[in-house]
Amino acid sequence: MSRIVDTVIVGGGMVGASVALRLAEAGMQVAVVEREPPPAIEDVAPCEVRVSALTHASEQWLEQLGVWKALLAQGAHPFRAMHVWADDVDGEVVFDAASVGEDNLGHVLPNRLIQAALWARMTDHANVTACFDSIEGFETEASGVHVVLEGGDVLHAQLLVGADGAFSRVRQLANIPLDAHEYGEAAIVGCVRTERPHQDACWQRYTAEGPVAFLAMQDNLSSLAWYLPQHKLDWVLSLDDEAFAEALTEASGGRLGRIDWVGERAGFPLVRRHAQRYHAERVVLVGDAAHTIHPQAGQGVNLGFLDAQVLCEEVLTAFEAKAPFWVPAVLSRYQRRRYMDNLAVQRAMDGFEWLFAHDLPWKRPLRQLVMLAGRLRPATQTLTRLALDARPGSY
Numbered sequence: 087m088s089r090i091v092d093t094v095i096v097g098g099g100m101v102g103a104s105v106a107l108r109l110a111e112a113g114m115q116v117a118v119v120e121r122e123p124p125p126a127i128e129d130v131a132p133c134e135v136r137v138s139a140l141t142h143a144s145e146q147w148l149e150q151l152g153v154w155k156a157l158l159a160q161g162a163h164p165f166r167a168m169h170v171w172a173d174d175v176d177g178e179v180v181f182d183a184a185s186v187g188e189d190n191l192g193h194v195l196p197n198r199l200i201q202a203a204l205w206a207r208m209t210d211h212a213n214v215t216a217c218f219d220s221i222e223g224f225e226t227e228a229s230g231v232h233v234v235l236e237g238g239d240v241l242h243a244q245l246l247v248g249a250d251g252a253f254s255r256v257r258q259l260a261n262i263p264l265d266a267h268e269y270g271e272a273a274i275v276g277c278v279r280t281e282r283p284h285q286d287a288c289w290q291r292y293t294a295e296g297p298v299a300f301l302a303m304q305d306n307l308s309s310l311a312w313y314l315p316q317h318k319l320d321w322v323l324s325l326d327d328e329a330f331a332e333a334l335t336e337a338s339g340g341r342l343g344r345i346d347w348v349g350e351r352a353g354f355p356l357v358r359r360h361a362q363r364y365h366a367e368r369v370v371l372v373g374d375a376a377h378t379i380h381p382q383a384g385q386g387v388n389l390g391f392l393d394a395q396v397l398c399e400e401v402l403t404a405f406e407a408k409a410p411f412w413v414p415a416v417l418s419r420y421q422r423r424r425y426m427d428n429l430a431v432q433r434a435m436d437g438f439e440w441l442f443a444h445d446l447p448w449k450r451p452l453r454q455l456v457m458l459a460g461r462l463r464p465a466t467q468t469l470t471r472l473a474l475d476a477r478p479g480s481y
């Protein structure tokens with residue numbers, strides 16, 4: 087098959103699917119290349135291994151795309167507070183939605199549910215062609231970009247969007263250099279039930295080995311993010327349910343009581359990545375293809391959705407004016423609006439990572455000071471507002 091479209095998007099994950107839907111709704115012909123066919127909404131279990139805590143800005147983006155109501159109906163769970171404490175210093179910091187006049191700080195929901203809802207709407211769209219395949223290569227020339235798929239199909243377009251995640255093949259094929267840093271840490275994620283109710287809150291304890299976090303989900307389930315030194319990952323993942331629950335109860339300090347039940351779990355080594363630029367000739371990167379961050383504040387896909395919004399704004403401004411939307415002037419405007427924001431959030435996460443690492447004894451008083459400052463009501467209110475109002479250019 088050979089097909090001519092305006093834009094090819096490689097990667098139909100949460101970020102790529104959102105770009106595809108927005109461009110298609112604005113009248114562009116779009117082809118989405120996705121390696122793994124997405125699930126149907128009804129096939130997504132409430133207790134999935136990978137979940138995201140979405141900010142209000144991400145929710146508004148999904149609302150604009152017409153999928154937020156479906157996600158709410160499928161069990162997106164609001165979290166109304168976030169409790170953060172460290173086991174070697176006194177007190178805790180509480181970010182509370184009510185303190186800034188809001189009902190919640192965001193919602194927690196499975197990644198596959200977000201992807202499924204976007205695909206359900208996208209595949210109905212006459213402007214979208216879905217190709218369940220993988221990219222083999224591409225060539226750019228004056229007339230456009232020609233994308234060859236592993237199955238032999240060829241897509242001709244004006245613009246190629248790489249939304250194919252952290253190991254982006256598009257980024258590699260476009261020879262865009264990557265800065266990367268391995269934290270030497272891993273995260274175990276999965277679904278658990280705690281003895282005490284989560285009270286619609288997220289709970290994060292900093293330990294000498296890294297944070298342990300519980301994100302509130304429906305039916306008093308919590309999504310777990312347990313950070314630990316990478317060399318311990320295989321051992322902890324090899325524990326049976328009972329031993330895993332016991333080890334987790336200990337790591338969490340028992341704040342929510344015992345861990346009563348544990349579901350499927352998976353582990354990921356943590357790596358910060360940042361593409362040195364977000365575009366090359368007729369190619370542009372979004373989401374994890376452009377950057378990955380330490381997930382301790384759950385910002386990865388939220389940043390990806392901000393990329394998606396800004397890229398669509400810049401590309402559609404040109405498209406609607408019947409001007410070339412694939413030229414460096416358009417793509418570098420997108421990069422200018424997103425690069426420093428993403429870098430600032432990466433740096434902030436590294437700052438927390440550094441502060442809470444128990445490697446040097448003199449950091450402890452510093453941690454104590456930060457926790458004390460964080461307990462001042464105006465400080466938590468300001469930080470809560472900052473997180474809630476995150477928009478492109480806010481950092």
Ligand SMILES: Cc1cc2nc3c(=O)[nH]c(=O)nc-3n(C[C@H](O)[C@H](O)[C@H](O)COP(=O)(O)OP(=O)(O)OC[C@H]3O[C@@H](n4cnc5c(N)ncnc54)[C@H](O)[C@@H]3O)c2cc1C
Pocket residue numbers: 096097098099100101102119120121122137138139140197219220221249250251252254255273274275311354372373374375381383384385386387388389390
């Ligand atoms: C432990 C952990 C916890 C996290 N928690 C949060 C959180 O609470 N909140 C948050 O905002 N973020 C969180 N994140 C980050 C978040 O999961 C990612 O930022 C997000 O998944 C990125 O979405 P994406 O669409 O850019 O990429 P992906 O989700 O990786 O999607 C990429 C898509 O491209 C497809 N693909 C890949 N290669 C090809 C190819 N060659 N051809 C065709 N298709 C291809 C894949 O199948 C996939 O569907 C967390 C990350 C980790 C590791």
